[in-house]
Amino acid sequence: MQSAAAIAAAFVSGLIKPSGLWAAAWNKPAFEARALADVLKGIGATDATPSSDITIKAPDLAENGARVQIEVTSRIPGTRSMAIIAEKNPFPLIASFEFSNGAEAFISTYIKMGESANVRAVVNAEGKIYTTAKEVRVTIGGCGA
């Protein structure tokens, strides 16, 4: 665990850039944004390039929005971070991940979905931003769960 002071020192020395997907602290503006545009702005992804080298594995139809399995893989060389967004959730940004020291650009998890929507992945590879999306239809929304 890094101390707050160490993180602050890293900011000052320029080791950590306090922007977009690279924010070291919990990205409050992005996570608390309700509008998709504000989420994308909060993670520095307003100008993302669509890419077929990002794969989202998720069901076409999820009966229970409280637990929707997703797997995201990026085959873009130099992928350093990945964000997962459920576009129509009350708070669309689900999670962001930074990979280092050999971690593959792969995440498997279960998310909540309030209603049928695109699940979007945003990837930062060597400072360039890429994105893809997959539609998931939800029978019973999971945000009350």
Added chain:
Amino acid sequence: MAEAMKIRAHMQGDIAEIKVLILHPMETGQRKDAQGEPIPIHFIKQVTATLNGKVVLDAQWSQGIAKNPFLGFKIKGAKAGDKVSVTWSDNKGEANSIETTVTASGSV
């Protein structure tokens, strides 16, 4: 908290596959209890994974991760016998961690 996390790590070729299960309510803050009172928001905000003490995965979560979170990830270049550790902390300041040893291909 001893039963609150589970972890498995085994090799597939030169990649270690890690699977983590965390027992946590992941309350959205939008639900109400039987008396109609709002249930306070309670969710894991940060998860960090290390391989032999070096950070490999740094995650930030919202309340949109499903209850009792599952996290699967992969580490290239790891080998059997390596130590994998996963730590989480939530919006109430609660935290927990678990460590395991990477096992060879084929073992469970």
